[in-house]
Amino acid sequence: MESDAVQVNKAELAALIRVIIKEEINEAMNKLQPQFDVLKLGLKDCNEKLVDVESGLSGMHDRMDEAERVCKALQKKNKELRDKNEKLESYSRRFNLRVFGLDKDMEKGKPTEFMESLFSEIFKDKLSYKLEVEIAHRVGPVTKHGSRPMIVRMQRYAAKEAILQIAKQEKVLHFKGMKVKIFPDLTAEVSKRRAQFKDLRIKLHQAGVKHGLIYPATLIITFKGDIKYFQDQKSGEIYYNQMIGPTLSGNQVD
Known part of the structure; x- marks a missing residue:
């Protein structure tokens, strides 16, 4: 009988402990719940703001694409107008x-x-x-x-x-x-384009190579019966270095 009473007391004690623990947990959760609610509201607010930011970034990206497209169109139009103005000014002169x-x-x-x-x-x-x-x-x-x-x-x-x-x-x-x-x-633009050949023309003159400028700004080089035309200094320099420079012995060429 005494053994049965002990077993009952142990069971009751265990049940009591479980009740106490549950109550403690519930009490703790009740105390923490307001903080959880604040965190939930904060997370919700952050999510809403993130959505707004993503939407704003998407809209900004679209506006940037449109601005870039307009800028390229304006640059193209500006170049066309400058080229047209250059032609008209050159024609007037x-x-x-x-x-x-x-x-x-x-x-x-x-x-x-x-x-x-x-x-x-x-x-x-x-x-x-x-x-x-x-x-x-x-x-x-x-x-x-x-x-x-x-x-x-x-x-x-x-x-x-x-x-x-x-x-x-x-x-x-x-x-x-x-x-x-x-x-x-000459217009300022044509003068600038012609000036790019200055150093190359000095070398051609020193080498005795026949050359000249054709309007508006094309360099013509006659070397060993071959006539070449150049619109920019770089291509002329390449031709000089590859075709004329290697043939020089002293300062005179054919």
Whole structure:
């Protein structure tokens, strides 16, 4: 009987312990539940914000793609407009000459009449027809010689070309003690493109290789009967290094 009583007491004790533990756990959970609820709300809020951020990033990516597309379209249009403007400006200058070396104010307020008289004097033994000047005027800053260049627009394109040809051959023309130089009136862009060949042209000149520039900015090289055309300095340098440089013995080539 005593053994049975002990077994009953053990069972009751175990049940009591389980009840106590359960109550303790429930009490602890009840105390922690508000914190769990706060965490749940925080996680929910974070998830909602994350969704908003992802949505915003997606929208921003779409806007960036659209902005990039518009930017490329504008760049293309801008290039087309710049190219068109360059062509129009070059076309408007096709009758023009740029004259350097004239003393300050020697035209005495009548640049057009003065330039027509100057050309008639300089080229009287070189050209048989009258050189008619449409208009002339000074431009740009004062040069190191104390004068500004003169822009001269000829009435005839052939006359302009003839003057340039003679000026190119003679380099310097003389008028009343002045050393006059005449060049084509090029746009800034064309001048920049031509300038890229400067160093290469020096090497070609030193090597005795026939070369020149074709309007607007194409380098032409004649080497051993072969004629080559170059639109940029890099391709010209490659040709020089591969074809001309290796043939040089001293400073002279055929």
